[in-house]
Amino acid sequence: xxxxxxxxxxxxxxxxxxxxxxxxxxxxxxxxxxxxxxxxxxxxxxxxxxxxxxxxxxxxxxxxxxxxxxxxxxxxxxxxxxxxxxxxxxxxxxxxxxxxxxxxxxxxxxxxxxxxxxxxxxxxxxxxxxxxxxxxxxxxxxxxxxxxxxxxxxxxxxxxxxxxxxxxxxxxxxxxxxxxxxxxxxxxxxxxxxxxxxxxxxxxxxxxxxxxxxxxxxxxxxxxxxxxxxxxxxxxxxxxxxxxxxxxxxxxxxxxxxxxxxxxxxxxxxxxxxxxxxxxxxxx
DNA sequence: ACATCCACCTGCTCGC
DNA sequence: TGCGAGCAGGTGGATG
Numbered sequence: 522x523x524x525x526x527x528x529x530x531x532x533x534x535x536x537x538x539x540x541x542x543x544x545x546x547x548x549x550x551x552x553x554x555x556x557x558x559x560x561x562x563x564x565x566x567x568x569x570x571x572x573x574x575x576x577x578x579x580x581x582x583x584x585x586x587x588x589x590x591x592x593x594x595x596x597x598x599x600x601x602x603x604x605x606x607x608x609x610x611x612x613x614x615x616x617x618x619x620x621x622x623x624x625x626x627x628x629x630x631x632x633x634x635x636x637x638x639x640x641x642x643x644x645x646x647x648x649x650x651x652x653x654x655x656x657x658x659x660x661x662x663x664x665x666x667x668x669x670x671x672x673x674x675x676x677x678x679x680x681x682x683x684x685x686x687x688x689x690x691x692x693x694x695x696x697x698x699x700x701x702x703x704x705x706x707x708x709x710x711x712x713x714x715x716x717x718x719x720x721x722x723x724x725x726x727x728x729x730x731x732x733x734x735x736x737x738x739x740x741x742x743x744x745x746x747x748x749x750x751x752x753x754x755x756x757x758x759x760x761x762x763x764x765x766x767x768x769x770x771x772x773x774x775x776x777x778x779x780x781x782x783x784x785x786x787x788x789x790x791x792x793x794x795x796x797x798x799x800x801x802x803x804x805x
Numbered sequence: 806a807c808a809t810c811c812a813c814c815t816g817c818t819c820g821c
Numbered sequence: 822t823g824c825g826a827g828c829a830g831g832t833g834g835a836t837g
Binding site: 599681682683749 | 811
């Protein structure tokens with residue numbers, strides 16, 4: 522479940538269903554799911570068992586559960602990860618990778634991940650005011666962070682010698698934006714993703730970042746974007762922002778603004794979608 | 806230091 | 822019906 526709105530939907534589900542509960546049992550069912558936890562599965566289980574979850578937090582596409590110790594459970598969903606609140610003892614999902622059972626009789630928290638690009642680890646919290654888990658100190662603030670500074674993000678992007686879409690996807694410049702919302706933001710801002718950042722005005726970069734913030738806020742209000750059952754909230758339900766996408770996945774369909782056929786172009790072993798009229802390719 | 810790119814996985818769809 | 826190719830919402834580490 523990848524980009525910011527989808528991860529925020531999950532965070533809210535964790536805040537509602539998991540915060541305040543004490544972990545009584547942890548099971549790791551696939552070693553790859555905890556590969557970022559270098560001390561290994563036994564250590565992860567030992568550090569988590571008996572802890573009470575005190576908060577569910579997020580930065581960009583990372584989320585974590587704070588506990589009543591200085592440890593937090595850091596999670597990244599990768600391309601296909603899910604955190605599901607499932608009835609205790611109910612049938613295992615096909616790609617169930619880890620399970621947290623709680624001391625009360627309520628539902629379990631399950632990490633399910635088809636492609637295993639995601640994972641869990643237990644991390645020390647940093648002491649600074651942001652209280653980030655140590656491994657994500659390099660992740661920039663996302664546009665929904667109350668302390669997000671648009672001017673700081675604009676400067677960071679313009680300082681980079683690269684193309685605009687690459688910069689939007691760089692989580693150390695601004696976080697939370699992935700392939701869908703980058704394309705949607707570029708369409709709203711009428712910019713092609715191949716525009717060199719160095720030649721863009723501050724106003725232009727500000728425009729595309731504002732568009733990203735808006736489109737992600739709108740997507741969140743719709744429960745996120747979901748094309749299939751892989752992208753669901755903690756209760757297994759899909760969001761429906763896919764109905765509101767203007768370019769992503771819309772190849773050969775008419776642009777909502779000008780009617781031109783939306784084009785699909787290869788980009789980093791994936792795809793970019795844009796309007797050939799509203800978003801002309803830079804020359805060269 | 807900084808920019809680029811591919812390996813890491815499973816499963817689905819499409820064309821032959 | 823089978824089989825290979827191509828594709829999928831992300832990222833860190835290797836490489837230049």
